[in-house]
Amino acid sequence: MPINTASLVIGLSYASLLFLVSVGLSVVFGLMRFVNLATGSLYLIGGYVAWSVARKSNSFLLALIAGAAAALVLGILIERGFLQRLHRQELLQVALTLGIAYIVQDVTRWIWGGDPLRLRPPAVFRGSMELFGSVVPTYRVALIGIGAVLAIAVWYLLERTKWGAYVRAGVDDLEMVQCLGINARRIFAVVFALGALLCGLGGALGTPVTGVAPGTDIQLQLMALIVVVLGGLGSVAGAIVASIVVALVDTMVRTFWPEASFFAVWALAAFVLIVRPQGLLGRTGW
Amino acid sequence: MTVPALQLEHVSKVIGGLTILEDISLTVQPGERRAVIGPNGAGKTTLLNVIAGFLPATQGRVVVFGRDVTKLPAHRRVDVGLLKTNQQPAVFHELTTRQNVLIALLRGRHPLLGLGGLVERDRETQRRAEQVLEEWGLLDVADVEVRHLPHGYQRRVELAARFALRPKLLLLDEPAAGLAVDEIPAFIERLKQLPRDMTIVLVEHSMRVVFSFADRITVLHHGAILADGTPEEIQNNEEVQAAYLAGAMRGRDAGAA
Amino acid sequence: MNALAIRRQWRLAIVAVLAVLLVLAPALLPTYPLSVLTEILIFTLFAMSLNILLGYAGLPSLGHSAFFGTGGYAVGLLAKYYGTPAALALVIAVVAGILVAIVTGPFVLRTHGAYFLILTLSLTQVLFGIVWLWRKVTGGDDGLPGIPSPRIPFLVGRISDTANFYYLTLIVVGIAVAAIAWIVRSPFGLALVGIRENERYLEGLGYPTWTLKYVAYILAGGFAALAGGLFAYFKGFVGPGQISWLLAGEGMVMVILGGAGTFWGPAIGALLVLLLRYEVSAFTQRWVMILGIVFILNVLLLPQGIVRLPQRIREIRARLRRETTLAPPLAEATAAAPDRSVERVIERS
Numbered sequence: 001m002p003i004n005t006a007s008l009v010i011g012l013s014y015a016s017l018l019f020l021v022s023v024g025l026s027v028v029f030g031l032m033r034f035v036n037l038a039t040g041s042l043y044l045i046g047g048y049v050a051w052s053v054a055r056k057s058n059s060f061l062l063a064l065i066a067g068a069a070a071a072l073v074l075g076i077l078i079e080r081g082f083l084q085r086l087h088r089q090e091l092l093q094v095a096l097t098l099g100i101a102y103i104v105q106d107v108t109r110w111i112w113g114g115d116p117l118r119l120r121p122p123a124v125f126r127g128s129m130e131l132f133g134s135v136v137p138t139y140r141v142a143l144i145g146i147g148a149v150l151a152i153a154v155w156y157l158l159e160r161t162k163w164g165a166y167v168r169a170g171v172d173d174l175e176m177v178q179c180l181g182i183n184a185r186r187i188f189a190v191v192f193a194l195g196a197l198l199c200g201l202g203g204a205l206g207t208p209v210t211g212v213a214p215g216t217d218i219q220l221q222l223m224a225l226i227v228v229v230l231g232g233l234g235s236v237a238g239a240i241v242a243s244i245v246v247a248l249v250d251t252m253v254r255t256f257w258p259e260a261s262f263f264a265v266w267a268l269a270a271f272v273l274i275v276r277p278q279g280l281l282g283r284t285g286w
Numbered sequence: 287m288t289v290p291a292l293q294l295e296h297v298s299k300v301i302g303g304l305t306i307l308e309d310i311s312l313t314v315q316p317g318e319r320r321a322v323i324g325p326n327g328a329g330k331t332t333l334l335n336v337i338a339g340f341l342p343a344t345q346g347r348v349v350v351f352g353r354d355v356t357k358l359p360a361h362r363r364v365d366v367g368l369l370k371t372n373q374q375p376a377v378f379h380e381l382t383t384r385q386n387v388l389i390a391l392l393r394g395r396h397p398l399l400g401l402g403g404l405v406e407r408d409r410e411t412q413r414r415a416e417q418v419l420e421e422w423g424l425l426d427v428a429d430v431e432v433r434h435l436p437h438g439y440q441r442r443v444e445l446a447a448r449f450a451l452r453p454k455l456l457l458l459d460e461p462a463a464g465l466a467v468d469e470i471p472a473f474i475e476r477l478k479q480l481p482r483d484m485t486i487v488l489v490e491h492s493m494r495v496v497f498s499f500a501d502r503i504t505v506l507h508h509g510a511i512l513a514d515g516t517p518e519e520i521q522n523n524e525e526v527q528a529a530y531l532a533g534a535m536r537g538r539d540a541g542a543a
Numbered sequence: 544m545n546a547l548a549i550r551r552q553w554r555l556a557i558v559a560v561l562a563v564l565l566v567l568a569p570a571l572l573p574t575y576p577l578s579v580l581t582e583i584l585i586f587t588l589f590a591m592s593l594n595i596l597l598g599y600a601g602l603p604s605l606g607h608s609a610f611f612g613t614g615g616y617a618v619g620l621l622a623k624y625y626g627t628p629a630a631l632a633l634v635i636a637v638v639a640g641i642l643v644a645i646v647t648g649p650f651v652l653r654t655h656g657a658y659f660l661i662l663t664l665s666l667t668q669v670l671f672g673i674v675w676l677w678r679k680v681t682g683g684d685d686g687l688p689g690i691p692s693p694r695i696p697f698l699v700g701r702i703s704d705t706a707n708f709y710y711l712t713l714i715v716v717g718i719a720v721a722a723i724a725w726i727v728r729s730p731f732g733l734a735l736v737g738i739r740e741n742e743r744y745l746e747g748l749g750y751p752t753w754t755l756k757y758v759a760y761i762l763a764g765g766f767a768a769l770a771g772g773l774f775a776y777f778k779g780f781v782g783p784g785q786i787s788w789l790l791a792g793e794g795m796v797m798v799i800l801g802g803a804g805t806f807w808g809p810a811i812g813a814l815l816v817l818l819l820r821y822e823v824s825a826f827t828q829r830w831v832m833i834l835g836i837v838f839i840l841n842v843l844l845l846p847q848g849i850v851r852l853p854q855r856i857r858e859i860r861a862r863l864r865r866e867t868t869l870a871p872p873l874a875e876a877t878a879a880a881p882d883r884s885v886e887r888v889i890e891r892s
Contacts, residue, residue: 029657082839090603090656092842095799098792099838106832229661263672270665277653277662340743364749376747378740389737392730393749399758400730408730447748 005134007251013140013209015247016147020202021220022227023154023239024195030171030234032188035090037097038078040221041104042071042196046203047212048108051117060122064204071200072193074104079192084185101217109214116213119204139208146205150198151240158236167191171234223250226269230279238281245280289352291316291455291485292337297346299329299336299509306332308510310346314455314485314502321488321496324506325529330489331373333506334457337487338370339363350455364393367454371461375444379433383424383443386432387415390447414450422446437464456480458488462495474498497521505529565713569706578777581709583817584716585773590797590809591723592766597795598804599727600759601739603656605791606663609647609670610640610764612786614771616674619687619781629693633715633772640768643670644761652756664788671786686782690775712773719766726762727806735759736804800841802848811849 025039050067054060078100086092120126121139129138158164166182203212210216227246231238246265253264272280292314299307306329314320322330335341337348339360348356350366377386391411396402406412419425422442427435432443441461448456461477462470470492477499480486490496496503496517503520505513513519513526520526564571568580589611596602614636621627621635647666654662674681681687694707695714702710726732734755737745746752775781784790797816802808819837823830841848845855 033656035657082843086842089846091597091799091803092846094603095796095838096842098796099835099842102831102835102838106829106835110829225661226665229658233657259676260672263668263675266665266668267672269661270669273654273658273662273665274650277655277658279658338747340747359751360743360746361749361751364747370747372744372747376741376744378737378744380740381736385733385736389733389745390748392733396730398731399751399755400734401726401758402729404725404728405730405733406728451748 005132006136007255008248009131009134009136009140009144011248011251012244013143013147014251015243016143016150017202017206017210017220018223018227018247019147019151019240019243020198020205022224022231022243023151023236024192024198025224026228026231026234026239027158027167027171027236028188028192028195029228031167031184031191033088033090034083034188034192035093035097036078036083036192037094037221038100038104039195039199039224040217040219041101042075042199043203043206043220044104044108044212044217045074046071046200047119047207047210047216048112048117048203049200050204050207051112051119051212054119060119063119064201067204067207068197068201071203072197075196075199076189076193078196079189083192101221105214105217112212114214116211116216117207118211119207121208143205143209150201154198155236155240163187223265226265230269230272232279232281235279235281238279242280288316290314290349291318291351292487293347293349294337295347295349297333297336297348298344299332299341300344301332301341306509307336308508310506310509310511312504312511312514314487316351316485317482319486319488319499319501321490321500321503322506323490323493323496323503324512328506329509330506331459332509334370334459334487334489338368338457340370364451367452368457369448369451369453369455370457371441371444371448371459373460373463375437375440377432377440377443377447380431382429382431383435384415384419384428386443386447387418387424387450388412390450391415391418393451418446418450422449438466438469441465453484455485455487458486458490460490461488462490462492470494569702569709574703574705577705577709579817579821581705581712581777582774583814584709584712585770585777586794586797586813586817587810588716588719588773589767589770590794590801590813591720591806592763592770593791593794594798594803594809595723595727595735595759595763595766597798598802598808599732599735599739600756602756602760603660603795604651604663604763605660605788605795606651606665606667607763607767607794608786608788608790609663609667610643610767611771611774611790611794612670612674612781612783613640613643613764614768614773615775615781615785616681616687617768618772618775619690620680622690623687629711629776633769636768636772637765640771641761641765643768644764648757648760652753652760664791667786667788667791671783671788674783674786682782684783686780686784688780690779690781692776692779708777712777715769715773719769723766724806731755731758739804796838800838800849802850805848805850808848808850815849 021039021043025036028034028036046067049070050063053066054063057063078097082096082100083093086096121142125139125142127138128135129141130136131141156164158167166187170182170184170187206212223246227239227242230246231240231242246268249268250261250265254261257264290313292312294310294312297307297310298305310333312320322333324330332341336343337350339355339358339362343356346356347354350363350368353366355363355366355368378389381389388405388411391414392400392405392408395408395411416425419428422445424439424442424446427439432440435443441464445461462473465473474495477486477488477495488496488500500517502515503513503517504511505520505523505526507529512529513523515523569577572580589607592610593604593607596604596607617636617639618629618632621632627635651659651662651666675683677683692704692708693711694704695711698707698710727735734745734750737748737750738752738755742752771785774785793816797812798809799812800815801810801812815837816834819830819834823833827833845851847855
């Protein structure tokens with residue numbers, strides 16, 4: 001089976017979701033060395049809330065907003081409530097965010113049950129369309145578009161605005177930024193909240209494709225970790241490139257060698273880190 | 287002729303396309319007190335790190351007591367008697383003062399990377415640690431974690447640990463930085479009393495420390511050696527004054543210099 | 544100093560009482576709790592081996608289950624294909640774990656921090672994949688069932704099989720824990736803490752830090768493989784689940800909850816996590832949530848681990864007392880010391 005348009009579309013749409021989940025994690029990590037293992041939970045919450053809202057209101061757009069908002073609220077809670085006081089204590093961050101992940105998983109299982117839930121795409125994007133001679137699901141194509149737009153927006157925000165310059169300076173040298181009298185904590189809080197928002201949006205957007213179930217959070221969390229590390233911590237461009245690479249490899253292996261699908265990306269990650277210990281676009285010294 | 291304590295031969299250091307050190311050659315005789323001065327960004331700390339082995343030299347040779355150490359990693363250079371202090375005192379914050387001294391004393395005492403015998407059973411080392419702590423006036427804080435100690439104390443813990451290893455060539459990177467003004471005279475006295483069989487290379491901003499302590503002074507500017515000579519020669523060197531001293535001395539403790 | 548000596552004696556007394564209780568456990572406990580205790584012992588060893596890396600050397604490994612699984616599969620394969628006696632099989636399991644560490648060490652030690660975490664995780668997943676796909680040898684996801692549980696010969700017939708295996712585990716884990724105690728309290732152990740604190744400073748004191756880390760990684764691998772081998776015998780089965788990163792994550796949680804970088808912390812963490820899993824799940828389905836809440840409370844209230852609970856209580860009591868009476872001697876020493884003038888002390892030296 002050749003690499004055709006259909007698998008490319010599936011891969012790239014998955015890459016969109018991965019990017020949304022991992023970019024916040026990456027920048028937050030780069031900025032504050034913060035390990036957030038509740039990233040997958042934010043995705044999960046976004047997905048579940050979107051599913052419920054869509055059922056009640058029949059509006060996909062409203063579902064997206066609700067999903068993103070729910071993750072935003074949870075993200076702000078996590079940051080304000082706990083993470084603030086664990087600066088530079090990586091092991092405690094791991095334990096704490098893992099604890100949050102456990103709780104979120106259990107609460108969501110309580111509310112939404114253990115079966116996978118799937119959301120129908122909005123009417124405009126239902127069915128399939130023809131693209132370069134192949135028939136592909138329309139919603140997947142839309143996802144690629146949305147992912148690309150958001151990626152450009154995030155990239156612009158971080159690379160082309162003054163605020164983004166502060167963030168990048170913080171990634172390079174946090175103390176320096178603090179010396180300049182910039183409130184790094186506030187920047188961090190905003191980045192964290194934005195990251196959570198994108199995660200929730202990813203969860204809402206992903207529900208028609210991946211579905212949500214207990215376990216989706218772990219799967220996305222692991223994928224996001226791979227993407228973040230492969231792309232290089234704190235690098236938006238790296239997150240974009242790594243999302244695409246990881247998603248395409250995952251999709252290809254799924255089609256050609258399904259039994260190996262769950263560990264192919266890990267082999268990729270191991271290979272990249274053995275060759276380049278600092279990730280694809282990461283800088284040395286970390 | 288005696289073997290020099292330290293020889294740098296055409297040492298250069300390039301980091302990311304930026305030349306930090308350019309063609310540095312200098313010789314320090316045994317027992318000499320050499321100060322390296324220069325404006326911020328002149329490459330002083332980089333120079334010490336290249337000598338100590340924390341940064342590999344891009345070009346040139348580093349020779350310590352006649353032994354070419356250019357290719358040796360930092361920890362092997364300690365074997366030839368080379369030790370360095372840090373701008374931020376190089377101490378282990380979560381360990382107690384005693385453990386900081388012990389960790390230095392235990393180096394190389396045991397074969398197999400120290401996988402032999404318990405630290406607390408090593409009476410000989412414990413006794414020596416007690417001595418070192420007393421010598422440095424650290425007995426009162428022996429069992430306090432270093433992170434609870436004030437800066438001056440941390441500096442002393444750092445020096446105590448280094449002296450426990452009996453350095454032959456000691457590199458001091460701004461040891462007076464962070465000391466209170468009234469602590470500096472005593473600090474200079476302490477430096478002056480160090481045994482003369484020890485060679486010292488000192489990077490320091492405080493001109494008071496430099497001019498009252500150094501036998502010779504090397505001036506770095508933009509990563510290259512601008513001048514090299516006795517304190518008097520350096521003081522009267524117009525080029526140096528223009529590049530550095532005038533401004534620095536106006537800004538800092540000009541009176542003492 | 545006196546207080547320290549008293550505290551040390553207390554600790555010795557507690558350890559002695561615990562040892563006696565552990566020896567008497569089969570007489571005191573019914574079969575099921577005894578097998579839970581056996582599992583706790585095995586995971587104590589696993590968590591302690593991880594603690595060498597995570598707690599002492601500060602290397603955040605999320606792939607420690609690779610060694611656990613290697614030990615398990617070594618035991619499983621030897622039992623299945625060669626019928627190797629347990630003592631020899633456990634030795635080979637340790638050697639296998641050490642070999643895996645020797646091979647992967649140079650790669651993982653090129654990375655730091657989060658990259659180390661992901662690389663150890665990735666390599667573990669790759670091993671998982673190999674085991675999963677290599678059905679012919681490893682049995683794939685069915686694993687290798689029917690591993691005969693070893694017995695201490697002269698106790699056979701006198702006590703139950705559960706008690707027999709319990710004693711076997713107690714002896715092996717006891718020896719291994721003593722060995723770990725000996726390692727972390729040696730100069731090597733102190734140097735590992737130096738690496739965690741600041742690798743570069745330690746190098747500046749003349750320590751070959753890379754070699755130290757490599758040896759620590761190898762030792763941790765060996766001990767974890769021993770735990771894995773015991774676990775395979777305990778379950779009579781080895782499967783990919785024993786390599787799964789979930790197990791590595793659980794080990795990490797045990798270490799952090801109990802107290803990373805403390806000697807007994809991982810044991811307390813193993814006890815807590817397994818009791819939560821078995822006991823709490825017996826009376827509520829919400830045990831995952833309870834586990835999560837325990838994590839969070841632990842991090843917020845006892846950030847240095849449960850093992851520091853007595854110290855924490857002392858601190859809080861001291862703080863309460865200080866408000867009414869005098870400052871504790873420690874604060875006095877540090878506060879008064881600078882006033883005794885750096886000069887005088889420096890001059891004296």
